[in-house]
Each structure stands twice: as C-alpha cells, then as structure tokens.
Amino acid sequence: MKVWIPHAHGLDLLGELPPEARVEVYPGDDDVPSDPGDVEFWVPPFLSDGKSVLPFDRLPELAVVQLLSAGADVWVSRVPDGVLLCDAAGVHTSSTAEWVLTSILASVRDFPRFVRAQVEGRWDYTPTDELAGKRVLVVGAGTIGDGIRRRLEPFDVEVVLAARRARTGVHSVEELPKLLPDADVVVMIVPLTPATEGMVDAEFLARMHDGALLVNAARGPVVRTDALVTELASGRLRAALDVTDPEPLPPGHPLWSVPGLLLTPHVAGSVPGLHRRAYGLVGQQIGRYAAGEQLVNVVADGY
Secondary structure, X not given: OEEEEOXXXXXXXXXXXXXXXXXEEOOOOOOOOXXXXXXXXXXXXXXXXXXXXXXXXXXXXXXXXXXXXOOOHHHHOOOOOOOEEEOOOOOOHHHHHHHHHHHXXXXXXXXXXXXXXXXXXXXXXXXXXOOOOOEEEEEOOOHHHHHHHHHHHHHOOEEEEEEOOOEOOEEEHHHHHHHHHHOOEEEEOOOOXXXXXOOEOHHHXXXXXXXXXXXXXXXXXXXXXXXXXXXXXXXXXXXXXXXXXXXXXXXXXXXXXXXXXXXXXXXXXXXXXXXXXXXXXHHHHHHHHHOOOOOOOEOOOOO
16 A cells, blocks of 8 residues: 655644555655555645646546645646545634734734834834624634634633634634624635635625734635735724735735735644644554555545
C-alpha cells in the first residue's frame, strides 16, 4: 500500500502505521519519488490549487485523496469518480477560530488605526467601540463555527449560528434575511460550493445595519468583491478578510486602499500546530484505510 505525503517531516508525525503502509514524500512537483502507478493514498500539498500536481491519469490505483485543508472546493471537480476525497475538518478549528476572534477584536477596538499612528509616530488617543454586548452571527456551524462560538461567548456577546440545515441551536441560512439586520458582526465560515458562491452579495450586505462588521474566514468567492468594495468605500460597513476574490490580491486592487478593512493574506490556518494535527489525522486515516474501515471527513456535495 503506497502512500504519498508532501512533507518529509510529516513522516515523524503520522504515528504508528500498519506494516503494509509504505510512505513516500512527494512535494507536488515533477520529481516523483517512484512510479505513481501504484499509489493508493495521496496527501496533496496544503492549499494546493490542484493544477500544479501530477494529473490523475498517472495515478490509476488511487483510492483516497486526503487533504490537509478544511476546504475542498478546488478538488471536488478534479477527483475522479471512485476516489474518496477527504478534508481535514477539525484540524484548523483552533487556528481559524483564533484568527476570527483576533480580527473581530482588532476591528472593533480599531487597532489598524493605532498601528498606522504608531508607524507615523503619532499619539492618536481616540475612544473605540467594544465587543461586549454585541450580537455575532456565525454563518457556518461546523467544527470551526462551533469553535468560534465557544471562544466568543466569554466576551459577553450573543452568538447566533446559521447553517444550510436548521437544528437545535442553529438557524437555517434561509433565515438570514431576518437575522442580518440585528447582527453587529457577521462571520462567514461556510465551505465554497455552488450554493455559497456569491452568498454575500449586495442584497446580503444591504441587510446589515450601519457600522456592522463582516468577517470572511471562508473562501474569497463567498463574497462578491465589488459589492463589498462599494459598501466599504461608502463607510457604511467594516470588514475583516483572510481570503479574497481574486487571490492573491493583485497590486492596485481597490481592497488594498478601501477604508474600514482589516486584511490578512490567507494565514488563518498557517500556524506551527497545523502539521502536527493534520498528519495525526492522516495517520489515523491510513490506518482506517488499511483495515478496510470507513474513513472520516469524506467530502459529499462539496462539504
């Protein structure tokens, strides 16, 4: 049973493996470690777009593609029929939830303003808003959404969850039109699918009240960039983005200079503990596959 992983240090993070598992390192370039024809289990590079790696027709025995990312959008249409696609749900919960909490606090307390003043050497004493007492709407109630909820609740806020299906404690996304006007902060943490692409459009943003904050830790195309730029340029809304459309953001794009925006370059999941958690999952999945057991985190309908 041949397994390809993208990092040499991952070999020490997989844990105990079944004896039949033969693990090789394939970073995703043209320099393959051995014949790809008998690879059964493949872990592509983190945040790979799926275009710069080996074509699937060179992997005829492939049975499993295990991602290191929570999002599977760039792989869903590429993985051939009969090959299981698994994401890394749960691996990025702590890091992404930390980024969301950081971006909310930094935006509400106006840290970007104070950082600019520090760079310019100005003592810019200005009172700020506060997070306490706010209502935060989290759109996406998976493991990361729940992690965001748990981290927000100690800050004396009301957290409202919405997802594609309603359940106890979670609203349906169909209820967003009535939920958005009362939200001080709206956090997007949905996967990118045909149903969520462009979900945050001009109508969605118009329902948010003046001064509200949009936080996107999902995927860039979940938000209509032109619509967001229009709202930010008017000063009516604020935003914090870890992802953009297009991405990477090209020089001269309006998002670089629009007011009211905190922007980071898709770093929410890029932390030291990523590979330890991710390869721990990979090792478990290899064991399940070798034992003929059902794998976890199997992607279905883009989720």
